[in-house]
Amino acid sequence: MEEKKETFTYTYSAKEQEEIKKIRDKYAPTTKEETSMERLRRLDRSAAKGAAAVSLIVGIISALIMGVGMCCTMVWGNELFIPGVLIGVVGIAGVIAAYPIYTRMVRRKREKLAPEIMRLTDELMK
Numbered sequence: 001m002e003e004k005k006e007t008f009t010y011t012y013s014a015k016e017q018e019e020i021k022k023i024r025d026k027y028a029p030t031t032k033e034e035t036s037m038e039r040l041r042r043l044d045r046s047a048a049k050g051a052a053a054v055s056l057i058v059g060i061i062s063a064l065i066m067g068v069g070m071c072c073t074m075v076w077g078n079e080l081f082i083p084g085v086l087i088g089v090v091g092i093a094g095v096i097a098a099y100p101i102y103t104r105m106v107r108r109k110r111e112k113l114a115p116e117i118m119r120l121t122d123e124l125m126k
Helices: 014-027 036-074 077-125
Strands: none
Touching (some): 036 077
16 A cells, blocks of 8 residues: 655745734724823824924925025015015024924923823833
8 A cells, every 4th residue: 555645834924924914904893992002102192293294384384485585686686685685584584493383382282291191101100
């Protein structure tokens, strides 16, 4: 009689398993429950998110205003030189003000979130 040689081969790929898990998570039913650590991370991120958006908008608009002032002074020279300088100074002031706006908004938001953050950190450190 012939002896049958049966072998079992298995290839494990961590990358494939991770990809399968990600795809599965997309289709799995979502739960509304949020852990304390997830909430803490979300609150910490939210402190700077709105402030960053506002300061970026102020900075970009101010840079555009400064560019208009530069155009007035360089392109249209004689008749718009002084107004161009004034417009450029307003733009420079706005660009300079963008960072203090950001820091002030972040500080206020952190002060507002501080009690909840402290409660969550106390809960997690126990």
